[in-house]
Amino acid sequence: MGSRDELHDELVNDILKLLEKLGRRTAHLEFELMRLRKSAKGRTSEQIDTSQLSLLLSLVSEADKPKVEADDESETVDPLEDLDKFEAKIDSDLEDADAEDIDEAAAAEGEAKKPSRRQRPPEHLPVEERVIDVERSQLEGCDDMGFIGYAESHTLDWRQGHFIHVHTKRAKYAPKSGDGPVVTAPCPPQVIVRGLAEPGLLAHVIVSKYADHLPLNRLVKIFARDGLDLTISTMVGWLRACASLLAPLHELLGQTVLASHVLQTDDTGVQVLDNKDPEGSKRGHLWGYLGDGKLAYFEYTPDWKADATREFLRAREGWIQADAYKGYDRVFNWPGSRAVEVGCWAHARRYFVEAKDGGDARAAVPLAVIKKMYKVERKAPRGIAVGRNNWQFAGNDASGRRKAIMYSLIRTCELNGVEPWAYLRDVLMRIADGWPQKRLAELLPQNWSPDAVASAA
Structure with a gap:
């Protein structure tokens, strides 16, 4: 009898622990659902008539409507059947919804971020070499000058459908006597000075975000498939610079x-x-x-x-x-x-x-x-x-x-x-x-x- 009573008590304790765990998860999921609904909430009255300036507001006229239907292809998860899977789906939805803009908000408040590391474009990308020689005016008044090499830089560009590795080589000259300053060809014009992105890539990010409505966190994943290790904060910086221009x-x-x-x-x-x-x-x-x-x-x-x-x-x-x-x-x-x-x-x-x-x-x-x-x-x-x-x-x-x-x-x-x-x-x-x-x-x-x-x- 003693062993049976002990087994009974053990089962009761296990059930109580499980109920406690389920209670915590339920409270957590209710909180996450509240966040998700609040982020998707919009006004439900006085919605813009579809016939009224739909051409003008085709980009933004429905941004204030609440999401009442799920995507036909989205996965439906019963929280009673699989709590872990349901929680994972909510986390995924929240990530898609706000990863980019939370990053923007944090950047605006000056929160500390890891310093960005300038990367070299992946080796598999096609290379476009750009050689820039010095101008004659730069050599006026200089002693007999000799070519000594290049100042090199590597940037990323985008042509319709693929990335380009732009390899810029700026010629350098020095006096043959060895006494005097080195003259280097000027840098080509850049949208973002000393930046990684060329104009084609900047335009691609802008169009992807504001015309094709792709959040930056999804662009990061898309670019990663081409071997590019870009961050949301990097692209937010690009957008800021472009908007300023x-x-x-x-x-x-x-x-x-x-x-x-x-x-x-x-x-x-x-x-x-x-x-x-x-x-x-x-x-x-x-x-x-x-x-x-x-x-x-x-x-x-x-x-x-x-x-x-x-x-x-x-x-x-x-x-x-x-x-x-x-x-x-x-x-x-x-x-x-x-x-x-x-x-x-x-x-x-x-x-x-x-x-x-x-x-x-x-x-x-x-x-x-x-x-x-x-x-x-x-x-x-x-x-x-x-x-x-x-x-x-x-x-x-x-x-x-x-x-x-x-x-x-x-x-x-x-x-x-x-x-x-x-x-x-x-x-x-x-x-x-x-x-x-x-x-x-x-x-x-x-x-x-x-x-x-x-x-x-």
Whole structure:
């Protein structure tokens, strides 16, 4: 009997330990689920009508909608059947959702990071050799000079579909007498001084993130398959540098959009990490402007206050098509305003629908015309439908501003039939090489073509 009682007590203890373990796991998983839901949460009311400026907001119009359906190809795990597998899946989802932007937030706060180690491109990559000789002006006044070798550097570039190892060799000369300074050929223009990435690779990262909606943590994994040991923080640094170079173009594009014959505007929300907020994130906004159907301009604000958009639209003379958001009232009603308010089709259509429902058959004609227009708009790419499953929030306000810059240029490229990668690769290099400020308008997407810019240079 004693042994049976001992066995019974042992089993009871084992069961109690298991229940305690399950309780801890349940609490942990509930916490992780809360984080995941909070990161995916968006406003559920006043969603943007799909017919309203869908062409303008094709990149961001659905970023504020909550995820209510899982990907058809995603794996479904029953937490009651396999707790370990369920927990692993949640961890994976959270990693995909926020690895990149948490890294951005940490970098913004100045958290200590391991110093980056400059790597040499993998040996299997095709090599493009670039030899630069000294200029004659560098040798003027020097004694009889002799070639003594090269100053060499190794960088990474991207051509459509593959990486390139760029091997730069700068010729060095020294006086044959052995007495005097060494003269070295100048460095070629670089988007990021002493950086690893050439313009093609920088453009590839920008397009992958902002046009193809791939988070940087996934790009790291993709690049690793080609033998590249790049980090998220490295690519965040690249994006910062590129956004800084492209900021004057973004500002000029905004001024051009403001002068359009017809200006349309709308906004959408973006969750932004904020450690000062009790919930860990806040709701920023991207304000989108479409000029004459060809020019797209986005502006980021850390909240939904209309101060920024009112300031932007204050100088507007002419039509502004907008929704009924009250923040626009001060744009149209302030003394001296020359802006003319124009309603959106969604409101006009509603009256025809009411007439049709009331038995007026004449309403069918305008409804058919409006339907055709909506059909054209629905063909516009809805990139955010993919993007919202890949990035859930911006890492900080600076990240939101970068999104506005990149979305503006990429979307305007698409509206004008310009290939974004080719455009960004060329423009980044030209700006880094000292493109004249007075000719900046030539580099706007709607004005750019590689041949035209090259011939004007």
